[in-house]
Amino acid sequence: MPPAPLRLGLAGLGTVGTGVVQILQNHAALIAARAGRPVVITAVSARSKGKDRGVDLSGFAWEDDPVALAKRDDIDVFVEVMGGHEGAARAATEAAIAAGKDVVTANKALLAHYGQDLALAAEAAGRVIRFEAAVAGGIPVIKALTEGLAGNQIKRVMGVMNGSCNYILTRMQNEGLSYEAVFDAAQKLGYLEADPNLDVGGIDAGHKLSLLAAIAFGTKVSFDAVELEGIGAISIDDIRLAADMGYRIKLLGVAQMTGRGLEQRMTPCLVPADSPLGQLQGGTNMVVLEGDSVGQIVMRGAGAGMGPTASAVMGDVIDIARGFRLPTFGIPATALATPTPAKAATPAPYYLRMTLVDKPGALAKIATCLGEAGVSIDQMRQYGHEGTNAPVLIVTHKATRDDIDHAVGLFAATGVLVGAPVALRIEEV
Amino acid sequence: MPPAPLRLGLAGLGTVGTGVVQILQNHAALIAARAGRPVVITAVSARSKGKDRGVDLSGFAWEDDPVALAKRDDIDVFVEVMGGHEGAARAATEAAIAAGKDVVTANKALLAHYGQDLALAAEAAGRVIRFEAAVAGGIPVIKALTEGLAGNQIKRVMGVMNGSCNYILTRMQNEGLSYEAVFDAAQKLGYLEADPNLDVGGIDAGHKLSLLAAIAFGTKVSFDAVELEGIGAISIDDIRLAADMGYRIKLLGVAQMTGRGLEQRMTPCLVPADSPLGQLQGGTNMVVLEGDSVGQIVMRGAGAGMGPTASAVMGDVIDIARGFRLPTFGIPATALATPTPAKAATPAPYYLRMTLVDKPGALAKIATCLGEAGVSIDQMRQYGHEGTNAPVLIVTHKATRDDIDHAVGLFAATGVLVGAPVALRIEEV
Numbered sequence: 001m002p003p004a005p006l007r008l009g010l011a012g013l014g015t016v017g018t019g020v021v022q023i024l025q026n027h028a029a030l031i032a033a034r035a036g037r038p039v040v041i042t043a044v045s046a047r048s049k050g051k052d053r054g055v056d057l058s059g060f061a062w063e064d065d066p067v068a069l070a071k072r073d074d075i076d077v078f079v080e081v082m083g084g085h086e087g088a089a090r091a092a093t094e095a096a097i098a099a100g101k102d103v104v105t106a107n108k109a110l111l112a113h114y115g116q117d118l119a120l121a122a123e124a125a126g127r128v129i130r131f132e133a134a135v136a137g138g139i140p141v142i143k144a145l146t147e148g149l150a151g152n153q154i155k156r157v158m159g160v161m162n163g164s165c166n167y168i169l170t171r172m173q174n175e176g177l178s179y180e181a182v183f184d185a186a187q188k189l190g191y192l193e194a195d196p197n198l199d200v201g202g203i204d205a206g207h208k209l210s211l212l213a214a215i216a217f218g219t220k221v222s223f224d225a226v227e228l229e230g231i232g233a234i235s236i237d238d239i240r241l242a243a244d245m246g247y248r249i250k251l252l253g254v255a256q257m258t259g260r261g262l263e264q265r266m267t268p269c270l271v272p273a274d275s276p277l278g279q280l281q282g283g284t285n286m287v288v289l290e291g292d293s294v295g296q297i298v299m300r301g302a303g304a305g306m307g308p309t310a311s312a313v314m315g316d317v318i319d320i321a322r323g324f325r326l327p328t329f330g331i332p333a334t335a336l337a338t339p340t341p342a343k344a345a346t347p348a349p350y351y352l353r354m355t356l357v358d359k360p361g362a363l364a365k366i367a368t369c370l371g372e373a374g375v376s377i378d379q380m381r382q383y384g385h386e387g388t389n390a391p392v393l394i395v396t397h398k399a400t401r402d403d404i405d406h407a408v409g410l411f412a413a414t415g416v417l418v419g420a421p422v423a424l425r426i427e428e429v
Numbered sequence: 430m431p432p433a434p435l436r437l438g439l440a441g442l443g444t445v446g447t448g449v450v451q452i453l454q455n456h457a458a459l460i461a462a463r464a465g466r467p468v469v470i471t472a473v474s475a476r477s478k479g480k481d482r483g484v485d486l487s488g489f490a491w492e493d494d495p496v497a498l499a500k501r502d503d504i505d506v507f508v509e510v511m512g513g514h515e516g517a518a519r520a521a522t523e524a525a526i527a528a529g530k531d532v533v534t535a536n537k538a539l540l541a542h543y544g545q546d547l548a549l550a551a552e553a554a555g556r557v558i559r560f561e562a563a564v565a566g567g568i569p570v571i572k573a574l575t576e577g578l579a580g581n582q583i584k585r586v587m588g589v590m591n592g593s594c595n596y597i598l599t600r601m602q603n604e605g606l607s608y609e610a611v612f613d614a615a616q617k618l619g620y621l622e623a624d625p626n627l628d629v630g631g632i633d634a635g636h637k638l639s640l641l642a643a644i645a646f647g648t649k650v651s652f653d654a655v656e657l658e659g660i661g662a663i664s665i666d667d668i669r670l671a672a673d674m675g676y677r678i679k680l681l682g683v684a685q686m687t688g689r690g691l692e693q694r695m696t697p698c699l700v701p702a703d704s705p706l707g708q709l710q711g712g713t714n715m716v717v718l719e720g721d722s723v724g725q726i727v728m729r730g731a732g733a734g735m736g737p738t739a740s741a742v743m744g745d746v747i748d749i750a751r752g753f754r755l756p757t758f759g760i761p762a763t764a765l766a767t768p769t770p771a772k773a774a775t776p777a778p779y780y781l782r783m784t785l786v787d788k789p790g791a792l793a794k795i796a797t798c799l800g801e802a803g804v805s806i807d808q809m810r811q812y813g814h815e816g817t818n819a820p821v822l823i824v825t826h827k828a829t830r831d832d833i834d835h836a837v838g839l840f841a842a843t844g845v846l847v848g849a850p851v852a853l854r855i856e857e858v
Contacts, residue, residue: 023580023722033647033760034579132577138723140577147753148561148569150463151452151743218462276729279708293452293736293743294567298729300705307722314580314722324576324753331462 003037006321009075009101011066011092012082013046013053016106016133019310020079021055031314035321045069070096077102077320079313081133085109097121097129104316106133106309112207112223115214119333129328130316135208136161136285138308139301140315145215145289146330152291154216156256158429162205163283163303164191165231165251170281172239173248179234191283201230205253206266212287213255213264214329218336221329222264225341229267238353238422241393242270245379247351248278252427261340269427270351276300277429288429344401348428349378352394352404354411354421362416363392369414373407375399389418395426432466435750438504438530440495440521441511442475442482445535445562448739449508450484460743464750474498499525506531506749508742510562514538526550526558533745535562535738541636541652544643548762558757559745564637565590565714567737568730569744574644574718575759581720583645585685587858591634592712592732593620594660594680599710601668602677608663620712630659631680635695638682641716642693643758646686647765650758651693654770658696667782667851670822671699674808676780677707681856690769698856699780705729706858717858773830777857778807781823781833783840783850791845792821798843802836804828818847824855 008024010017024031024041032038043061045068063069070078070092078096080103082089089110096103103122105111111118111131122129132142136159145154160166164186171182183200186192198204210223231251242249247270255264271277276298280286285303290296302308329336356362363382370377379395396404404423411417437453439446453460453470461467472490474497492498499507499521507525509532511518518539525532532551534540540547540560551558561571565588574583589595593615600611612629615621620628627633639652660680671678676699684693700706705727709715714732719725731737758765785791792811799806808824825833833852840846 019722027580027582030582030647031580033764036755139726140573143572143577144569147748148572148744149740150747151456151460151740153456153459218459274708276705276708279703279705291740293448294740295731295734295737297568298727300727300729302724305724308724311578311580311720311723315577318579319576322753322755324751326465326751335462 005038005040006035006317007040007042007074007076008079008317009069009072009077010041010044010079011069012080013044014081015306016081016309016313017046018053018055019306020081020313023310023314025055031318035318037321039317039321042074043069043072066092067095070101071099075101077104077317079317080105080107081313083107085113090114093118094121097125097127100125100127102127102320103129104313104320105129105131106313108134108204108207108211112210112221115211115221115328116333116336119328123327123333128320128325130319131211132316133309133312135211136287137301137303137305138311139285139287139299140312141287141299142215143315144297144299145212146326149289149291149294149297150330152293154289154291156254156290157212157216157288159209159212159253159285159287160250160277160280161208161253161285161287161303162199162251163285164199165205166280167191167283168200169231169234169249169251172236173243176236178236179232197230200232202228202251202266205251209253209255209264209266213262214336216255217257217262217339218331219262219339220336222262222339222341225262225339226264226266227343231268233422234268238424241353242351243273245395246273247271247426248273249424250277250280252277254427256346258342258345260345261342263342263345265344267425269425271427271429275429344425347398347400349398349426350396350404351424351426352396352421354392355418356390356392356416357418358390359416365414365416366392366411369410370396370407372410373403375403375407434467434469435464435746436469436471436503436505437508437746438498438501438506439470439473439508440498441509442473443510444735445510445738445742446475447482447484448735449510449742452739452743454484460747464747466750468746468750471503472498472501495521496524499530500528504530506533506746508746509534509536510742512536514542519543522547523550526554526556529554529556531556531749532558533742533749534558534560535742537563537633537636537640541639541650544640544650544757545762545765548757552756552762557749557754559748560640561745562738562741564640565716566730566732566734567740568714568716568728568732569741570716570728571644572744573726573728574641575755578718578720578723578726579759581722583718583720585683585719586641586645586717588638588641588682588714588716589679589706589709590637590682590714590716590732591628591680592714593628594634595709596620596712597629598660598663598678598680601665602672605665607665608661626659629661631657631695634680634682638684638693638695642684642691643765645684646691646768647760648691648768649765651691651768651770654691654768655693655695656772660697662851663697667853670782671780672702674824675702676700676855677702678853679706679709681706683856685775687771687774689774690771692771692774694773696854698854700856700858704858773854776827776829778827778855779825779833780853780855781825781850783821784847785819785821785845786847787819788845794843794845795821795840798839799825799836801839802832804832804836
């Protein structure tokens with residue numbers, strides 16, 4: 001008797017869903033050989049039934065309601081590529097688990113907010129939730145971290161995981177354009193979410209980081225504890241000055257377990273220009289995994305788009321077809337620890353840029369504040385005056401974010417500052 | 430009832446075997462949580478029982494003979510980190526499969542030579558063979574290719590997978606040293622195999638490429654069909670001239686399915702200096718996977734050493750503990766196709782360096798040969814004469830290796846050549 005096919009219910013027929021349909025139609029035999037059984041779509045659901053998506057949907061049952069799709073008796077796996085962390089996506093995913101289906105999802109926001117509850121429900125029901133497509137698009141990083149590096153105590157996870165932000169920052173760098181100019185261009189090209197703050201505010205990338213951190217450190221997903229800072233305050237001046245010193249500015253996610261707790265940051269950082277992260281151009285993603293045995297593993301690839309995201313979905317589907325089953329975050333959800341959030345506990349050098357009023361002693365006052373906060377200066381550069389104000393660049397020795405914030409707080413009382421200073425961490429990569 | 434432990438028989442207590450012992454002793458609880466059950470070593474085997482390896486072996490049964498270890502009733506998985514593709518390693522692996530054990534191996538040579546037979550035997554017995562540690566050390570590339578990218582038709586696989594060769598080539602590049610000088614230094618540092626031709630002849634890296642190709646293209650492992658060329662003929666002149674043109678020379682493995690058959694090459698190639706492969710320094714490995722949906726995935730990490738290799742072994746062991754089971758090369762060994770070997774079928778630009786006698790018309794004769802072979806010239810540079818002979822550098826337009834070999838054959842008959850010409854492929858990466 002030939003093995004029974006694995007039957008998918010596909011919720012969402014946007015770019016990713018259409019990509020999944022295409023792969024299954026183009027590579028049915030190849031996938032059956034690899035999966036050990038045929039993989040078929042039984043039923044689909046999307047907002048608009050009539051829309052031409054360039055793929056033949058005639059063989060699939062149609063459901064207007066993804067919750068109804070999730071409960072169908074003729075599906076084994078609910079594939080959720082609708083997006084949105086409330087409403088239909090959440091309800092349908094919960095319904096799928098309740099109905100005894102495995103789940104494959106590309107929904108980072110859903111898992112960042114409700115991952116723990118969903119994992120508990122799935123594991124209680126003996127079901128799996130797989131989400132390779134939710135983090136770094138086509139890069140099989142969830143698999144590398146959860147499975148390939150499972151013999152390691154993970155020391156640090158880093159990543160550039162929002163292609164739109166990296167596109168903006170590298171165009172600013174390469175073309176000398178302002179943030180505003182590239183932001184507008186990116187929006188016109190459709191590179192940004194309807195709410196662009198999801199991208200440039202670091203929220204989307206923060207969702208992804210919180211999922212990696214849960215796996216890496218065996219802790220409950222704690223998106224609310226991610227220190228989030230977007231790229232909106234990065235000026236072309238910062239890009240240029242950083243480049244002068246041999247750095248690039250990236251929206252960099254870093255998660256590590258420290259003596260004070262779990263540090264999770266998604267913030268603009270300086271990284272060496274000649275490092276793999278520094279060299280990353282355009283919309284490409286990169287994730288760096290550091291384990292106590294394996295050392296540093298760097299993975300690079302497309303972080304979004306039809307093909308890459310659908311590839312990640314299919315990797316999860318084929319794993320399920322092969323019978324691979326493991327807890328959502330690598331260890332049972334009941335065993336995940338509640339992390340203590342640690343705000344940028346690891347000391348690092350910081351880049352500080354500020355503008356001072358052109359008065360004698362202004363710089364001395366700033367230096368005094370730094371000294372009071374326990375922050376020592378590695379380099380200081382004062383640039384030619386623009387009118388009456390003096391741009392100043394300081395690179396500190398290693399300091400904690402608290403000390404830097406303390407110093408910046410002291411600056412305010414000196415009355416020598418024009419505007420707010422920029423403080424960016426220099427990450428050792 | 431707590432889940433039964435997974436019991437390992439560990440054959441080999443060199444660097445890698447000792448690393449496996451260390452990981453299991455240091456991270457027993459972490460690994461049990463991830464694997465869903467304890468993972469324990471029951472018995473070990475190595476050449477010298479008395480040797481101090483810095484780890485406590487007192488809890489393990491000892492076998493002098495790895496074949497006896499492989500057959501023990503109290504092991505579930507035979508972990509082979511002895512090395513060598515004949516003799517004990519082969520006999521013990523065959524014995525393990527015959528005795529109904531799963532196998533985890535770091536032995537690329539064994540699988541390159543006997544992978545098909547071993548896979549057939551294992552699959553007939555319902556057993557798995559996992560070999561993440563055999564290719565690119567700690568980089569989880571077998572997993573990425575076999576599982577993460579399983580929804581893709583693979584277009585091309587490339588890799589720098591012998592750290593010793595890359596160490597030699599990057600030291601030549603960075604320090605302007607001759608091949609011989611760096612080779613001697615590498616040998617003194619213990620970076621080379623006892624038979625250094627395994628490294629610098631490309632054999633070790635060729636073994637790895639043949640395993641990747643089998644998975645990527647669903648074909649039987651065909652190490653004998655790998656076009657092998659070592660780095661021994663690479664001179665500092667070639668390194669410098671390539672750098673002048675914006676290239677680096679790497680011992681690069683490339684496997685791709687062409688209209689004429691399966692192309693597998695492990696040869697020195699020129700790659701752009703600013704590409705990820707071109708930037709790869711020292712003993713680090715890099716593998717590039719290209720799929721029709723996912724595009725290009727680049728993975729970088731340590732290709733050798735105790736920690737990275739043991740990490741890869743443990744990833745496979747934990748997969749088995751979790752119950753992940755799949756055919757050795759991703760599809761059943763009975764379904765693997767017999768590939769038609771295609772020698773460098775894909776056209777590419779070539780770098781040609783030669784020395785001509787200082788006679789009128791010498792260069793014209795070379796150009797005529799190229800024309801006769803159907804090879805057109807993109808760039809030609811004639812360098813200042815050394816005594817009476819003239820070094821000449823030619824970069825061709827895209828040509829097949831057959832056409833290049835044809836042209837080089839014609840050169841010989843002209844009588845204008847001093848010594849043998851160097852012909853290196855310029856790979857598009």
